[in-house]
Amino acid sequence: MSNLPPPPSSPASQPPPPTADAVAVAGIAKPIEGPVMVEAAGVTKSFGNVVAVSDVTFQVGAGVTALLGPNGAGKSTLFRMLCGLTPPTRGTVRVLGRDARREKVVRGRIGLAPQQDALFDRLTAHEFVRFAGETHALSGAALDAAVAESLSHVELVDQTTKIVGSFSKGMRQRVKLAAALVNDPDVLILDEPLTGLDPVQRNRMIDLFHDLAERGKCILVSSHVLDEVARLGSNVLVISQGRLAASGDYRALRELMDDRPHRIRLRTDEPRRVAAALIERGVADSVEVASTAVVASTVDVDRFGREAAPIAVEHGAQLNELVPLDDDLESVFRYLVERRR
Amino acid sequence: MSGSVGFVGAVRLTLRVVVRQLLTRGRALALVVLGAFLALLSFAVGSSDRVEDPIEDGVRLLDLAGFTLLVPVVALVFAAASLGDLREDRTLVYLWLRPIGRAPVVIGAWLGSIIISLPFTLPALVLSGVLLDAGSDVVVAAAAATCVGVVAYTAVFVLLGLLVRNAVIWGVGYVLMWEGLIAQFGAATARAAIRGYTRSILASITDVELNLGELSLMSGIAGALIITMTALVLAVVRLGAMEID
Numbered sequence: 001m002s003n004l005p006p007p008p009s010s011p012a013s014q015p016p017p018p019t020a021d022a023v024a025v026a027g028i029a030k031p032i033e034g035p036v037m038v039e040a041a042g043v044t045k046s047f048g049n050v051v052a053v054s055d056v057t058f059q060v061g062a063g064v065t066a067l068l069g070p071n072g073a074g075k076s077t078l079f080r081m082l083c084g085l086t087p088p089t090r091g092t093v094r095v096l097g098r099d100a101r102r103e104k105v106v107r108g109r110i111g112l113a114p115q116q117d118a119l120f121d122r123l124t125a126h127e128f129v130r131f132a133g134e135t136h137a138l139s140g141a142a143l144d145a146a147v148a149e150s151l152s153h154v155e156l157v158d159q160t161t162k163i164v165g166s167f168s169k170g171m172r173q174r175v176k177l178a179a180a181l182v183n184d185p186d187v188l189i190l191d192e193p194l195t196g197l198d199p200v201q202r203n204r205m206i207d208l209f210h211d212l213a214e215r216g217k218c219i220l221v222s223s224h225v226l227d228e229v230a231r232l233g234s235n236v237l238v239i240s241q242g243r244l245a246a247s248g249d250y251r252a253l254r255e256l257m258d259d260r261p262h263r264i265r266l267r268t269d270e271p272r273r274v275a276a277a278l279i280e281r282g283v284a285d286s287v288e289v290a291s292t293a294v295v296a297s298t299v300d301v302d303r304f305g306r307e308a309a310p311i312a313v314e315h316g317a318q319l320n321e322l323v324p325l326d327d328d329l330e331s332v333f334r335y336l337v338e339r340r341r
Numbered sequence: 342m343s344g345s346v347g348f349v350g351a352v353r354l355t356l357r358v359v360v361r362q363l364l365t366r367g368r369a370l371a372l373v374v375l376g377a378f379l380a381l382l383s384f385a386v387g388s389s390d391r392v393e394d395p396i397e398d399g400v401r402l403l404d405l406a407g408f409t410l411l412v413p414v415v416a417l418v419f420a421a422a423s424l425g426d427l428r429e430d431r432t433l434v435y436l437w438l439r440p441i442g443r444a445p446v447v448i449g450a451w452l453g454s455i456i457i458s459l460p461f462t463l464p465a466l467v468l469s470g471v472l473l474d475a476g477s478d479v480v481v482a483a484a485a486a487t488c489v490g491v492v493a494y495t496a497v498f499v500l501l502g503l504l505v506r507n508a509v510i511w512g513v514g515y516v517l518m519w520e521g522l523i524a525q526f527g528a529a530t531a532r533a534a535i536r537g538y539t540r541s542i543l544a545s546i547t548d549v550e551l552n553l554g555e556l557s558l559m560s561g562i563a564g565a566l567i568i569t570m571t572a573l574v575l576a577v578v579r580l581g582a583m584e585i586d
Contacts, residue, residue, distance in 0.1 A: 083438050085585040100438070105345055108440030116586065118431040122361050134354055135439040137344045179435070 034061045036097075037187055037218035038082060043091035045077050045242075052077040054242040055091070060220065063213045064233030066250070067222040074242040075222040076115050079191050082220070083112050095187050108136055111185030113176040115192050115222075121165030125156045128164055129178045136183035150178040153208055155201070169196040177205065187218045194228055206231050261285065262301045263325040266294045266308060270317035277311045295325065344440065351441040355449025356456070358436070359423045363457055372415050376465030379406050383469035399473035400549040403483050407466050408490055408539045409521055415461045416494035417512040420454035424580070425502025431586045443581040447499060447573055454495040463487050482546035485558075486539040493535045493565040496572040503579045528553060538565040 036059045045053040053074040069075050080086045081093050084101030093099070098106035120128055129150050133143045151157045154174035159167075164175050173196045180188060188209075194202050209219050209232065223229050229236060229250065236253055238246040246253055268274050275294045278284040283304050284296035298304045301324070312319040346354070383402060392398050424447070427433040436446050466487045470480035501515070502508040524534030531537030531553040540554035541561035556564065 080585070085434060085438065087584075104440045104442060107438055108344060110438065112434070112438055114431070114434055116431045120358060120362060120432055120435070123358075131354065131358060132435065135346060135351075135436065135441060137346045137350075137440060 033063075034216075037061050038095050038220060040078070040082070040093050041091050043078070043081060043088045043093055045074075045081060045086065046089045052242050053081070053088075053239075056239070056242075056244045057091075058237055058244060058247055060218060060235065060237075062216045062218050063235060064209050064219045064221060065235040065237060066229040066232045067220060067237045067239060068224070068226070068229045069222070069239035070224050073224075073239045075224075075239055076191055077242075078239065079112075079114075079189050079220070079222060083107075083110060083189060108183065109186045111180035111183060111188045113173075113180040113188075113190045113193050117169065117172055119164045119172055119175060122163055124161060124163055125151065125159040125167070125171075125175045125178070128175055129182050132179035133182040138183065146182050146184065150182040153181060154178045155204070170198065170201065173197060174201070185217070188212065188220070190219070190221045192222055192224070194223065194225075202228075209233075261297050261299050262304075264296050264298065264301070264304060264308075265321070265323045265325055266296065266312070266319060267292055267321035268294065268312060268317045268319050270312075270315060273315045274312050274317050274319075277315050278308070281307065281311060283307050283311065293321075346439065346441045346445075348442065348445050351445035352449040352452065354441075355436060355446050356453040359427075359450050359453035360457060362426065363419050363422055363453065368418055369461070372418065372461040375411055375414065376461055379411050379465050380468045380472060382406055384472040387472045387474040395473065395475040396479060396547060397549050399470070399475035399479050400482070400543055400547050400551065402473070403466065403469060403479070403486075404540055404543055404551060404554075407462075407469065407483065408486060408536055408543070409516075411465060412462050412487060412490040412539070413494050413516045413520060413535075414513075415458050416454065416491055417498050417509060417516065419457045420451070420495035420498035421502040421508035421512050423450035423454045423499055423502060424576075425506075425508040428503065428583075428586075429506060434585050437580075437585045444577045447576045447580055451496055451499050451573060451576075454499060455491055458491045458495055459488070462491055478547045482543045485546060486542040489542055489562055489565045490535060490539040493538070493569045493572075496569040496576070497535070500572045500576040500579065503576055503583065525553065532564065535565060535568060538562070538568075 039059040040056050043053060043056045044051065056074075056078065067075050067078065077086070081088050082095055082100070084093075084099065084107070087101055096106055096109060100106050100110060120131070123131065126147065130143065130147045133146050133150075138146055148157065151159075154177050156171065156174055156178060159171070164172060167175065173193065177190070177193055180190065190209075194205060197205060209221065213219050213233070219233075221232050223232065234250045236247065236250045237244060238253065266274060269292070271289050271292060271294045275284075275287040275289045275296070278287060278294070278296055283300075284298050286297045288295040296304065296308075305322075308322060309319055383399070386392060386398060386402055387395065424433065427436065463484060466483040467480055470483040473479055497515075498508070498512055501512055505511050520534050520536045524530045524536055531540075537553055538556065538561045540551050541556035541564075542558060543549070544551040544554035545556070545558040545561065
């Protein structure tokens, strides 16, 4: 058993960390219920001249928190700092009020599924998870039970003879998750854990994360897929270009994103006539006209979707395509970052 | 909820996984061939009627082929990979982010490297000593110097694996340039090279005079152990300070 005390709400030896409100970058902050379990205070990480993470501050407690950001945004670097794998250039990170880089006892209360696909390829799934359990000081019947339960969670119980080197990407991902779960960690840090899983396994994993959260665990999950994050939990941290663009409730973030101006491209044989009609009817706020297309900007996407085709028909135009141009994550982040300035 | 793993337990766990990861068929085959080549060479020298002093010529052959080539190369292949491969393939995190200290990880990797290196060196050098047909002292000297050499070289190469990427290439450079060339220039440089100590052990047991191998048996062993301890301490410090992918 660990001799680490229960997670403190504020480490006695540290200055009081910033409150959740103080880090509400986009004004959608959700107050933390219960003790702070993971916190970053003014964290910056540079590699030479490249700033991977810049002045990030947040606190999370029990529950599922999604770290959302495009590839290369700094999510993995932030996770590595939280786990103590790399020290911040500036600022402090704490897990359960401790520094995982210096204090080995807190490392026993963290479960990490790193993003990389690396495993001990010459071990079987059972051996790999068992090894993870042993390195967390589990032994005897407790170890047997923990290994069986972890493999059961990821549906790999029957994989006892094949070495993980022969596994598919999805199976390897599940082995990593099982190894991260084996010590029943208080803080679970999962870097893109749903990558490579099929839809059924994804659902199962998301249910598992919620079950663990209900048991008071802190689950930090990174993803660059917006829809995935919607199902992971209501608390999100949005990171873009190394900076925290928003933090708080996912639904509020979603509304914020829905309220932003959207750009939509219509391909038509009569772009000028369609563009004029869209403005005249107030369906579009502004338009750009090209030889075979109109790019319209609107805040009411639903109305635009309903009325664009009838307007085209009314004006004798053929509508060949209607494509949203900025529903990708990058544009969402860009909007949040610009809004922040 | 887990606690901390004790020192011995952590050594055992590291040793187990390192041995399992290191011992590949390709590595084993290549190093067996290298050992067989040394034994064949020794047989050729031992059975030749043109050898004037079988002890001296035999010891010189062991020094050259065994302790300049076989022992350092085998130790390099396994020890540099013990933590170096884990670092490069990014599996080191599965040992690093655990409630275990840094020292048992290094000690476990070092012991694992010794356990794997000895079967590829000790039988080949003992067999070579026998095939040289130069008396039991040569066999004993070969065995003792092999054990000391493996212990010291593996410690240095575990450290090297944590210091640089592509440690095998750097290690070959070290073996050829430092151990093979610069250490020949004088007593001071020989003291900073493991070969100076294995050579002293060979020379002191067989009474054969070898250049820069004038230390006593105990001094030879002690010198190699000092290098070993220094390398292990530096490896522990390095593991604690390094950034893990």
